[in-house]
Amino acid sequence: MPLTIEKLIYGGDGLARLPADERGRGKAVFVPFVLAGEKIEAALTEQKPGFARARVETIVEASPHRIQPGCPHFAACGGCHYQHASYEHQLEIKKEILRENLRRMAKLELACEIEMHPSPPWNYRNRSRLQVQGRPEFVAGYFKLASHELLPVEECPISSPLINRGIAALWQTGRAGMVAEGIYEVEFSSNAEDTQLLVEVSCSAAARRAAVKAWAEELRALLPEIAGVAAFREAQARAPSKQPDEFLVSLGEQHLTYKTQSASYRVSAGAFFQTNRYLTDELVKIVTQGRSGELVLDLYAGVGLFSTVLVRDFRHVVSVEASQTAASDLKYNLPSNGEVIQATTEQYLGHSLSKGWSGKGTVLPHKPDLAVVDPPRSGLGESVARSLASVGAPRITYVACDPATLARDLVPLLGAGYRVERAHLVDLFPQTYHLETVLHLVR
Numbered sequence: 001m002p003l004t005i006e007k008l009i010y011g012g013d014g015l016a017r018l019p020a021d022e023r024g025r026g027k028a029v030f031v032p033f034v035l036a037g038e039k040i041e042a043a044l045t046e047q048k049p050g051f052a053r054a055r056v057e058t059i060v061e062a063s064p065h066r067i068q069p070g071c072p073h074f075a076a077c078g079g080c081h082y083q084h085a086s087y088e089h090q091l092e093i094k095k096e097i098l099r100e101n102l103r104r105m106a107k108l109e110l111a112c113e114i115e116m117h118p119s120p121p122w123n124y125r126n127r128s129r130l131q132v133q134g135r136p137e138f139v140a141g142y143f144k145l146a147s148h149e150l151l152p153v154e155e156c157p158i159s160s161p162l163i164n165r166g167i168a169a170l171w172q173t174g175r176a177g178m179v180a181e182g183i184y185e186v187e188f189s190s191n192a193e194d195t196q197l198l199v200e201v202s203c204s205a206a207a208r209r210a211a212v213k214a215w216a217e218e219l220r221a222l223l224p225e226i227a228g229v230a231a232f233r234e235a236q237a238r239a240p241s242k243q244p245d246e247f248l249v250s251l252g253e254q255h256l257t258y259k260t261q262s263a264s265y266r267v268s269a270g271a272f273f274q275t276n277r278y279l280t281d282e283l284v285k286i287v288t289q290g291r292s293g294e295l296v297l298d299l300y301a302g303v304g305l306f307s308t309v310l311v312r313d314f315r316h317v318v319s320v321e322a323s324q325t326a327a328s329d330l331k332y333n334l335p336s337n338g339e340v341i342q343a344t345t346e347q348y349l350g351h352s353l354s355k356g357w358s359g360k361g362t363v364l365p366h367k368p369d370l371a372v373v374d375p376p377r378s379g380l381g382e383s384v385a386r387s388l389a390s391v392g393a394p395r396i397t398y399v400a401c402d403p404a405t406l407a408r409d410l411v412p413l414l415g416a417g418y419r420v421e422r423a424h425l426v427d428l429f430p431q432t433y434h435l436e437t438v439l440h441l442v443r
Helices: 086-107 160-174 209-222 278-290 324-331 343-355 381-393 403-415
Strands: 002-004 013-017 030-032 040-048 053-062 114-117 127-135 139-143 149-150 183-190 199-204 226-233 246-252 255-258 264-268 293-299 314-321 338-342 355-360 362-364 370-373 395-400 420-427 436-442
Touching: 002 013, 002 324, 030 040, 030 343, 086 114, 086 403, 086 420, 114 278, 127 160, 139 160, 160 183, 160 199, 160 209, 209 226, 209 246, 264 324, 278 395, 278 420, 278 436, 293 343, 314 324, 324 338, 343 381, 370 381, 381 403, 403 436
Parallel strands: 030 053, 114 420, 199 226, 293 314, 293 370, 314 338, 370 395
Antiparallel strands: 002 040, 013 030, 040 053, 127 139, 127 183, 139 149, 183 199, 226 246, 255 264, 355 362, 395 436, 420 436
16 A cells, blocks of 8 residues: 655654544554655555554655665664664654654653764674574574564674674684574673673573583684673573572673773673763763762662762762662772662662761761763653652753653653753664663753
8 A cells, every 4th residue: 555654753663644534534554664755655564453564565755865774684683773764864863753752742842952962873882682593503693673583693784893703703603513502692792992892691591501611612712802701591480589590601801891081980791881882972971061069869870881970070979770780880980989879769769858868878968969860761760750859959960762751751850840951862873763862951
């Protein structure tokens, strides 16, 4: 059927509509790998009461922004969504999607311009995770679009050059039959200079320590830039005890030192760190520059990407992180006037709102001058957003990787009297629909 693409939406799809019927405006149809304004011939792949999905059969009238994708796996692989658009147009797509999410969900019309921070569009990832299949034949790659079927990938153009050498070494051991039974996921992380790799391996309960260790030693022999390998075996009992995964094999270093213009960070296997090797400094600068005072809260602090810089201009920095691994790195990375609290943000705010703001085991006589929040994709959630509003900090900096959860979380903050002073879109994920937003809120 013929369709005209109205716009792109968060998630990578284009929005079109079926012909109007007796009930009014036609049902929404979501189509991947298209651009706004394009006329296409499409085949329906799914019909639901409120929407439908379709795939492109023919591009009848192409967008002037359409280009040839830079990867042969594009449209089969589920990792990238915008390679068919020029990079300049990708930025425009993301800016409009951010504006629309804020307008539709938070009823917020930004009074300021969205400041754009582009990235080199290729080889930017310093962390890439591949799925691995040992039988009936070895395959390493990514899941196909909207499925759990494995697509063989031997080179990934958005990953760093050294990570691509790591992928090549993985395939070499796989073809030689060396990959141990039970290995199902391999993640490569590179340092800022792209000179060292840390390899994190996920194994099933069937994996055997000796076999995994032998394979890891072979991988390191093939690629000396691998500083260390950490392998974890999933717990055999999954519910209701939620046992942690077992540390199975440790070879070499279990952390990387990630150096930026602002600081050096210890990042251990299992700890989160930003994935764009070109924009880390830019992101830190946007969040921290020009901020100073008595007390700053860094919530969802990770290994201290922001805390380690904020600590220079605030008398007290309280960094809250739930992950034991990340909190350990945070303690290592943070100078002496920073305090690390291993807890969820919800636990910490609930305690502090009733007991007072802690600082080196004491209660500080003032509320925070600034709160920085960098939550996971799920956002703050209503409870934490309302608690954050109750903190009463005159400034909040919200770092978001999902515009929909950001818009949802803004509702109680705007209702508490905060307004957006500046808005930044930091393109940490070129070629994909993902976007990073930094909002500076004041009241």
